[in-house]
Amino acid sequence: MDRTLPIQEHVSLRDWTTFRVGGPARYFIDLRSPDDLSRAFSFAATAGLPVFVLGGGSNLLVKDAGYHGLVLHMATSGWTVQSEDEHAVLLRVSAGEEWDTVAEYAVQNGWWGIENLSAIPGSVGAVPVQNVGAYGQEVSDTIISVEAWDRQSAQWCALTPDQCAFGYRTSIFNTSALDRYVITHVTFRLQRNGTPNLSHASVVDWLQRQACSQPSLADMRRAIIAIRTDGRLPDVHRTGNVGSFFKHALLRSAELDAMRQKVAISLGPEIADQLYELGHRFKAGELHKLPAGALIQAAGAVGWREDQAVQHERNPLVLVNLDGTAHARDVIKLADRIRDCVIEKTGIELSMEPRIVG
Ligand SMILES: Cc1cc2nc3c(=O)[nH]c(=O)nc-3n(C[C@H](O)[C@H](O)[C@H](O)COP(=O)(O)OP(=O)(O)OC[C@H]3O[C@@H](n4cnc5c(N)ncnc54)[C@H](O)[C@@H]3O)c2cc1C
Structure with missing residues (x-):
């Protein structure tokens, strides 16, 4: 050794x-x-x-x-401002830094671009892996370089965003080049004169309730943290979970039509129309994004459990380790039951968001 x-x-x-x-x-x-x-x-x-x-x-x-x-x-740490001008700042951050510390630091300094990604747990090195996203922002909108150790060539490299091939919850790091790179640094381009990203209805609602018509950068972070801690997501420090357990379904128009037909038979035309309209409301490029939570809810896969692995009471998309003693086999069994039910009722196969290790 x-x-x-x-x-x-x-x-x-x-x-x-x-x-x-x-x-x-x-x-x-x-x-x-x-x-x-x-x-x-x-x-x-x-x-x-x-x-x-x-x-x-x-x-x-x-x-x-x-x-x-x-x-x-x-567990590497540290960050540096690589360059800055009146428009933007290039911030290079070590992989082991906590993501939310960086999001907070950016807001404190008046740098726009990652404020809607506040309070997402995890490290900086992981954010490019599934192209972390929330409340209308994706981290790929700000990444300009990912430095890594290439296990295949045993060399250091720097990848451009194009080479990372970012998509909805994907990049080469969790698809074509799974486990090939160890990310050591990520460089972000953050804006000095940004504007609030108000593309998510829950953020707009929260700000309206606060009578905040012209949100500052700090208001945006406050809104996101308030929404994230309002009880729809369990507190990771108290209850074991990984956030959303399934990714939203991305469907071509023909697949959305097929879903509507199937659901009209299995669950009735009203639910079929509701899901169809949801699919039209959210788009990812050419594809329709159908929220996994809505599919699970519609299929009736709600309130289920396998021993101590349980669906969160306010959000069936989140699986929790109820009293801290759940086994991975129970979580997998519960996830399989939910996935099977959604396929049976809607014809759509949900993909898991977390990675299974071992
Ligand atoms: C309560 C809660 C809320 C969440 N909300 C969101 C959300 O809104 N949006 C979202 O996108 N995600 C969300 N997540 C999921 C998760 O926080 C993110 O995916 C996060 O980026 C994972 O970071 P991590 O450091 O914990 O990665 P890990 O879980 O440790 O690893 C995840 C993957 O990344 C790889 N990886 C990690 N570090 C590196 C590295 N340096 N180099 C190469 N590969 C690496 C691992 O091998 C693994 O494949 C949430 C999770 C929780 C618990």
Whole structure:
């Protein structure tokens, strides 16, 4: 074993994830310097171990048997303003920094672009992976460069947004190049003279209720945090969860029509029309975005549980570890039941948002 690396053994992964579910990692390194990456991979290669890169553990479901390889926890820190002018600031941030600390820092400094992504748990290195998005903003709108260690070529590289191929909850990092890159830094371009993104109805409603007609950057962050903590999402510090468990469905027009026909038979024409209209309200490029929560609700997959794995009472899209003792197998069983019910009633197959590890 490489004695110069801080390698730990049999580390409980439930303590490193927000779901607080799952078994141990055979080996674990709390990686504080990117310079240790190549030695960590050499250690894993010599021992014949797979390697998994862990950020804040807020989008993972670790299986009960744990991970029989090396878990690399990105714990690097620091950020620098690379350049700035009267219009924008380029902010380069280490992967291990907490995402919301950066969102807060940007707002405090009057930099626009990521305020609607406030209060999303996790690390900076993970935000490009699923192109984190919320309340009308996607992080890809601000990313100008992703620096990474390329495991395939064993070299450092810097990827442009085009090379990252960002889409709705996707990028190369969770599709075509899954596990190929270890992201070490992300550079964001933030605007000095931005305007509020009011494309999400719940944000507009909240601001109206506060009689806030011309929201400042700080008002936007306040609105997002208030909406996120109003009880529709469980508090990760108290109840294990990973936020939304399923992605919204992206459908071509013909698929939306087929859904309407199927639902008209299985659940009645009124529900079919409601879902069809929702699909027309939200678009992602050419595709219709049908909210997963609406599909689950319409299918009647609500209030279900498998032992201590339970659907959140106010939001059936969120699965929670009720008393902290849920098993990954129960979460998976519950998710499968919900997915099967939605397919049966609507013909649409929901994709899971968190990644299963182990
Ligand atoms: C209460 C709650 C609310 C949430 N709300 C939202 C939301 O509104 N929008 C949204 O998009 N997401 C949301 N999420 C999901 C989650 O917070 C994000 O996906 C977040 O970016 C995950 O970051 P993480 O550091 O915890 O990643 P992890 O869960 O540790 O890892 C997720 C994936 O990223 C990979 N990864 C992590 N770091 C790196 C790195 N440095 N290099 C390469 N790969 C890496 C991992 O291997 C894994 O595949 C929410 C989660 C919770 C618990």
